[in-house]
Amino acid sequence: MNKVVNLEEKFKLFKDLWSPKRIGKLNGQQILLAKIKGEFVFHKHDDEDELFLVMKGQLELVLEDRAVILNKGEFFIVPKGVLHKPIAKEETHLLLFEPLSTKHTGDVLADITVETYEEI
């Protein structure tokens, strides 16, 4: 049976960057936590919308025609098919909502691609 999940406690369980951890599953979707710093690769998800919620720090999402800045307590939904590149100048903590099938590097296979997310 499911348990109460404390977001702050879960963030304490890992330090590695750009390596999302799964903290919940529902309706074919997953909830991930990630710590990021620096620049990620430009990528897209052909069939999946992806929500980024900033829990700490600041996230810049570079899109095809613009960029958006997200601070703590703000989220943005990147629609399926839209190229995006996350950037964080300082260490930033994210909560992600997306389908279970989503790969974090989308259509790009990079050295940093994590094939299977660890559950924490």
Place this chain on the structure above:
Amino acid sequence: MNKVVNLEEKFKLFKDLWSPKRIGKLNGQQILLAKIKGEFVFHKHDDEDELFLVMKGQLELVLEDRAVILNKGEFFIVPKGVLHKPIAKEETHLLLFEPLSTKHTGDVLADITVETYEEI
């Protein structure tokens, strides 16, 4: 095109209790905000898991065989088919993640049932 959503700003846009507001849609799912105080009705969702994340206050979820307490920054996923009854002693603010098809009173049609969620 989607916009950056600030959760705190969205909570300022409504005061009514037990009336979820939609603040985002993705992958057939929706993100709702709700303000609650008091006791809701016991209900279940036969086909939908439902996530409750506490943004302010404290939520008690009475389940079939136990109850769980959620404080700020904690979430719980009520699996499909499981009877649950939300209770909040003080005004409590929630973020909900669930399928677009979900009715907040589930299988129970009550006076407080909202048929269509307002988008804010």
